[in-house]
Amino acid sequence: MRTVYFDYNATTPLDTQVRDAMLPFLDGIYGNPSSVHHIGRRARSILDDARDRAAKLLGAKPSEMIFTSGGTESNNLAIFGVARHLRSKGRHIITSVVEHHAVLHCVDYLEKKEGFEITRLPVNREGFVSVDDLAKAIRPDTILVTIMAANNEIGTIQPIAELGAVCRKRGVLFHTDAVQWFGKEPFANIHQFNANLVSICAHKFHGPKGAGALFIKSPLLPDPILFGGGHENERRAGTENLAAIIGLVEALERFVPNPVFSRDKLLPLVNRLISLVERMPGTHFVGPRELRLPNTVSFLIEGSDSIALLAGLDLEGICASSGSACSAGSIEPSHVIVGLGVDPKLANSLVRFSLGRESTMEEIEYAEQVVPQVIKRAQGFQ
Ligand SMILES: Cc1ncc(COP(=O)(O)O)c(C=O)c1O
Numbered sequence: 001m002r003t004v005y006f007d008y009n010a011t012t013p014l015d016t017q018v019r020d021a022m023l024p025f026l027d028g029i030y031g032n033p034s035s036v037h038h039i040g041r042r043a044r045s046i047l048d049d050a051r052d053r054a055a056k057l058l059g060a061k062p063s064e065m066i067f068t069s070g071g072t073e074s075n076n077l078a079i080f081g082v083a084r085h086l087r088s089k090g091r092h093i094i095t096s097v098v099e100h101h102a103v104l105h106c107v108d109y110l111e112k113k114e115g116f117e118i119t120r121l122p123v124n125r126e127g128f129v130s131v132d133d134l135a136k137a138i139r140p141d142t143i144l145v146t147i148m149a150a151n152n153e154i155g156t157i158q159p160i161a162e163l164g165a166v167c168r169k170r171g172v173l174f175h176t177d178a179v180q181w182f183g184k185e186p187f188a189n190i191h192q193f194n195a196n197l198v199s200i201c202a203h204k205f206h207g208p209k210g211a212g213a214l215f216i217k218s219p220l221l222p223d224p225i226l227f228g229g230g231h232e233n234e235r236r237a238g239t240e241n242l243a244a245i246i247g248l249v250e251a252l253e254r255f256v257p258n259p260v261f262s263r264d265k266l267l268p269l270v271n272r273l274i275s276l277v278e279r280m281p282g283t284h285f286v287g288p289r290e291l292r293l294p295n296t297v298s299f300l301i302e303g304s305d306s307i308a309l310l311a312g313l314d315l316e317g318i319c320a321s322s323g324s325a326c327s328a329g330s331i332e333p334s335h336v337i338v339g340l341g342v343d344p345k346l347a348n349s350l351v352r353f354s355l356g357r358e359s360t361m362e363e364i365e366y367a368e369q370v371v372p373q374v375i376k377r378a379q380g381f382q
Helices: 016-026 038-058 071-085 101-113 131-137 160-170 242-255 263-279 306-315 335-340 361-380
Strands: 065-068 092-096 117-121 142-146 173-177 197-201 212-216 283-286 296-301 350-354
Touching: 016 242, 038 065, 038 242, 065 071, 065 242, 071 101, 071 142, 071 173, 071 197, 071 212, 092 101, 101 117, 117 131, 131 160, 142 160, 160 173, 263 283, 263 296, 263 361, 296 361, 306 350, 306 361
Parallel strands: 092 117, 092 142, 142 173, 173 197
Antiparallel strands: 065 212, 197 212, 283 296, 296 350
């Protein structure tokens, strides 16, 4: 059976050159950067160099880069770290209803267990947060706003610079989960988000899993969430995973300034998929027509559910997703789709195709042949 991988928003294959750059750190270069002897000092100088490289690429200071285990940890550090650091100033946090669970579950916890008040901004039918809604929601006790740069399920690209400018004007810290954004959109400089904190995750752009970073604009120093040694500027205890850090930095350098998800290559493929979806009865494209990730096509299918659809696609060799990878295997309705305000009966029927570097027109032609049959079969199961 052939394999067609349309799940690049879940993860991407490790690039071979990134892997080659990592290999010495799984083998000969094994020192602990905190050790005082020459083996340790060698690891330390490579770590310092990696931080300088990452900072240079992003236009940040080396001290503003915290290496983490990925998007989830970066979001947790940003949200818990700022909330606990500033709790004496205020206990109000603003987010949106379409964030990843790595954001939503943090604010849920702060609300239930630590006495914070959370405002979850609505979105319109295309998944956009309104800049006016944000301005109206900011209160004197608001300490943090966290809004994602690009949505993993439907690809909406938020007006992040504008949202960030509102926060800056009102003196409120702004965090953006840019995990799905890097490697897909043109990047000039970390300051283009107007954010105090930015989450990055390597495996979404051909880097290794378990590697990420949080940019924290100085002089902010959020509370740590991991305690132990004084690593990462005392913000993240734990012996550094040098192989993962090198993988992240290599992938950043190779795939972010010139986005590895090429809009010119992907748009013709994605547009064919959109017109396929639109030709089929009972199938609805979701997400914006413009200001969207170039690789993501999501749709809802009347009279079916995601599990039947994903299983049917898998039988034909097509790897797709029902939105966030963590909810695959359960038929919980997508909170993103519910947030768009579509008929709740349809929220269980999301299918997301997310394309990438290795996707081809030939794969799209194959999808054009098999997807309509899979959908018909899945609708028959209802
Ligand atoms: C928008 C967004 N944020 C955060 C994450 C979490 O990343 P990780 O699971 O690699 O920690 C993901 C992963 O799907 C994501 O899409």
